[in-house]
Amino acid sequence: MELEERVAELERRMAALEGAERPAPEVTDGTFWALEGLKAEIAGAGAAGEDGAVLFTGAVRLPTEERYEWQFGAFTERLLDEDWAEAADSFAALGHPVRLRLLREILGGRRTAAELADLAEIGTTGQIYHHLRQLTGAGWLHTTGRGRYEVPAARVVPLLVVLTAARP
Structure with a gap:
């Protein structure tokens, strides 16, 4: 050819x-x-x-x-x-509307505590840090440096799966 x-x-x-x-x-x-x-x-x-x-x-x-x-x-x-009680802290961390909103905002690009504090109806700075600590302690977030947060790569899809499973 x-x-x-x-x-x-x-x-x-x-x-x-x-x-x-x-x-x-x-x-x-x-x-x-x-x-x-x-x-x-x-x-x-x-x-x-x-x-x-x-x-x-x-x-x-x-x-x-x-x-x-x-x-x-x-x-x-x-x-x-397995002992399902070990999952309780992870589920508990997701069991608050403000924490879910924080996760959504972080996935959407708001990564610093200051950016999150600017959101309406999210609470005081102290309340925001409390929620961020809960999410970090349960592994849904981690810090990437001075006041910056992100959802760990290995938790992005599981978080969306949990949200999908929780839909009525």
Whole structure:
């Protein structure tokens, strides 16, 4: 094949690829593509996956243009055998509307205590620091330097999963 033919063929193939945009899968369209993948993994795990498993995953782009891809799975037997009381502090930290608002604002780009203090209906500076300490102690936030906070990368998707699971 001559060089010109090869280039023309590549151009046709590129045009076909560019024109063949696949729609993003609807997460509520009734298909269970993630569940089917999990079942295949469980089947491959043999006896370890006999009682089932749970999986949560996400590909996220925040308003700050930061991107996170994350997944975690656990076998049901292990989850049922664990002491669930150990999760109480983490859930408790999320159990206040102001703390949830702070997390949302931090994910949205407001990262300093001063920026957060400027928000309406969020409380006094002392109250804000109290909430930030609660979130930091539970691992939902960490400090990145003088008065700057961020949600750790490994907690962005889990936070959004928890919020999704809490919806009525």
